[in-house]
Amino acid sequence: MSSTPTGTAPTGNTKPSLTGARIKQRKGVAKSQAKFEPEVFRDELYKHLESVPSGDWEGYAASLDKAGNTLEYRKYGDQLFELLILGGLLAPGGTFNEDGEAPSPFCVFGAKSDKLEDVKPYIDVIEKMIRRYKFLQKPLEESTLQGILQYINRYEVEQRNKLAIAVALMIQAGLATAGVLSSLQKDHLAKDDLAINFVTLVFRTYLVGQTIDHLGSNLRKGGVKEWQLFFPQTKRSQPDLITSYFKSPEVNLPQVADYWVRRQQKEVKDRTIARLGELVQEEASVSETIDYLKAQMKEASMQPEDFVSLVWEGLMKAVDxxxxxxxxxxxxxxxxxxxxxxxxxxxxxxxxxxxxxxxxxxxxxxxxxxxxxxxxxxxxxxxxxxxxxxxxxxxxxxxxxxxxxxxxxxxxxxxxxxxxxxxxxxxxxxx
Structure with missing residues (x-):
């Protein structure tokens, strides 16, 4: 019976092997298979932040920059922002992970007041960190902020105010789109005016440094269309709900109300011109066409001197x-x-x-x-x-x-x- 010579390939179903050789696992594979330990990440992050004196914003920015060299920001992106915004890790259901650990030494909720000047330095630091680690912007916008906002009913009033100001500044700085506000369009958050009060503070803060057209552009790009969903269900059918709310003495944001009216009128205009063209092509009767146009003019709250231009435009666009x-x-x-x-x-x-x-x-x-x-x-x-x-x-x-x-x-x-x-x-x- 002959033996298999050393160095030759084995026969049958025996798999080849490199005897005594150690196969080095790829770094990316090793990281992906590593145990997920958000508490360990939190503790390591705290070590970088605890040595920074309170109010030393440059120091915080430098520490977060340095921490990114050793901590896995990419893996723990959501947890990183939870710590920097809320001051702790969120457990399922929106409660804080209560394991006896103190709040983060640096967090938006830790700002000394819910005034713009006290919240803004925190966002400036976060912005610097994101500019350094650009991959962090995606989790902030697509998961973290949306996850945080869906639990605003669990935060205290001052915490909600700080969060609203922070969100406004992030949208203004381009760190997130206004689309994150859609997370608030849920009935349990709209109840008791919770969502609309939050959005109102977002708008008010945003308009301190930017125009209503700039805000409107961001809202449009973010797909925030049905504003009535920020209001409680019982109020959504009220006529002129949005304009009367923002023009009320308590809110006093008439520029927002005016923007809403302009936007609605533009939507009505586009829709009317398109439908008018269809009516002309269908050879609809004059009375049917006029009835449709009058209904559209009423819906848009437009005066005849404005609406007649729209009618002319629609009629001329329908011509071949x-x-x-x-x-x-x-x-x-x-x-x-x-x-x-x-x-x-x-x-x-x-x-x-x-x-x-x-x-x-x-x-x-x-x-x-x-x-x-x-x-x-x-x-x-x-x-x-x-x-x-x-x-x-x-x-x-x-x-x-x-x-x-x-x-x-x-x-x-x-x-x-x-x-x-x-x-x-x-x-x-x-x-």
Whole structure:
């Protein structure tokens, strides 16, 4: 019976092995398989922070920077931010992990008051740490903040205030998006005005250093749309809930209310223009189209002088402008004549009529293919009782827009002279 020679491959089902060799495990694999010990991480982090004198913000920033060289920030990202914001580790259900350990030497909840000037230094330090360890921004935004916010009902009033200020500063600094606020749109958090009070303080803090448009842009990018979900269920059906709340003397954030109105009007505008185009294509009746438009104007709380411009825009966008260039002018006049009955109900006064004339002026100025038809459009609308002679005369005297003003005044000169003469004759008849 022969033996297997040394160094040759074994036969059958025997697996090859390197006798006496030690296989070194990859560092990443070793870390991933290491035991998850958040309490150990916390204790090691405390050692770095405890030596820093209270109020030494540069010292805290340097210590957190140094700690990242040895502690596993990537693995314990959520726990790191829980310690730096809340001062302790969160257990399931939102309670603090009570193992007898003192709060973190550095944490937002440890700020001496819930005033902006006392909370801001903590966020400045956290921002420096994130700029140094950029991978930390993702867990902060996608998990930690959302996890912390869903338990605001468990925090004390002053702690909630500090957290609201901190969240506002983080969003303002770009450390998180406003989308984290959506975590508050839960019925148990909206109860007793808890969520809306928190969001209000976030807005108020944000607006100390930024404009409402900047805040609005962040809210839009973060997908925070249905603001009524921050309010208790019993209040959500109240008319003008959001505008009346932010304009109330107790809240006194009228710029937020005005932004909300503008945003709602834009949404209504986009929706209305799109639907108006569909109604035109479907050849819906004039009465059906007018009823729809009136409902939209009411929903958006818009005045006729603002809404009539929207109606014109929607009607013109519904036109198929693919005709030959020499037919465009005739097509435009045909459409104006056809749609005059739809425009008429939204010109109930001189302000609305002048607004429509200016809208048409800008339309013709922007699309040079219809530049020449401006006087003819006014004639059609005048003959169809959409706009009055007094509105046209006022526009010519002092109401015209600066865009192409001289051209349009020159082009409408015959019409203006005709209306003036007719007006003079009427005055003579009355005498």
């Amino acid at each position: 402008w693919g005709s030959r260039s020499d037919q465009i002018e005739g097509l435009a006049l045909k459409e104006v004549n056809k749609n005059a009955p739809i425009l008429e109900p939204f010109c109930p006064n001189a302000r609305a009529e002048i607004s429509l004339i200016n809208t048409i002026q800008l339309f013709c100025y922007t699309d040079t293919r219809v530049l020449k038809i401006f006087p003819n459009v006014l004639k059609v609308l005048y003959n169809r009782d959409v706009i009055s002679d007094q509105a046209i005369l006022y526009w010519a005297q002092k109401g015209a827009k600066p865009q192409g003003k001289q051209h349009f005044l020159k082009a409408t000169e015959p019409l203006i002279n005709f209306l003036k003469e007719a007006d003079d004759e009427d005055e003579s008849d009355e005498e």
